[in-house]
Amino acid sequence: MAAQYGAHEVMEVHEVLSDTVDGINQFQLYRPHTRDQQLRSILDKQLRFMTQEYNNMVQAINQRGMSQAVPYRTVRNANPVYGLDNPGSLTPNTSLDDMDDRDVASGMLGCHKASATMRMVAALECADPELRRMIQQGAINCSEQAYEVWQYMNQKGYYQVPTMKEMTTSTMMNTYSSANIGVGQHQYQ
Secondary structure, three states: OOOOOOHHHHHHHHHHHHHHHHHHHHHHHHHHHOOOHHHHHHHHHHHHHHHHHHHHHHHHHHHOOOOOOOOOOOOOOOOOOEEOOOOOOOOOOOOHHHOOHHHHHHHHHHHHHHHHHHHHHHHHOOOOHHHHHHHHHHHHHHHHHHHHHHHHHHHHOOOOEOOOOHHHHHHHHOOOOOOOOOOOOOOOO
């Protein structure tokens, strides 16, 4: 990278690319442990996308020709299942042979959550508007991939969504009301 990038940008891009390499490697480690065809399909699709996104970012920074970041497309076909239904206890596996689809999906989800956070923080440190947009799109892509995995986990009962009593939910949700601050009423300097 030439001096056309700031020090923060260079370090953040380095962190994002290193994280992306680690994520790709992590997903490759999961593949042999994936039994469910639906999960394997999600993993393969996301692995291809992550690799293409990595290659696009490397090409963009090396050639200083930013290309439009490609959004991740997922089918949203599931309605979330709310409530707990006899969730099983979780303990660490005693052997690599114990790894199952729930473990793989949970690892994928954690990877995307961490990467989304890292990329959004990285984007906040970018002065170059094209680089900033590319990394922001990467954060959105990780969020979309996380949601795709979460939907799978929720439908399989691996990720259950606890709820509160209706009275508690209603009280919490109705705590806030609209503000009525008109333009020009306050002087901000």
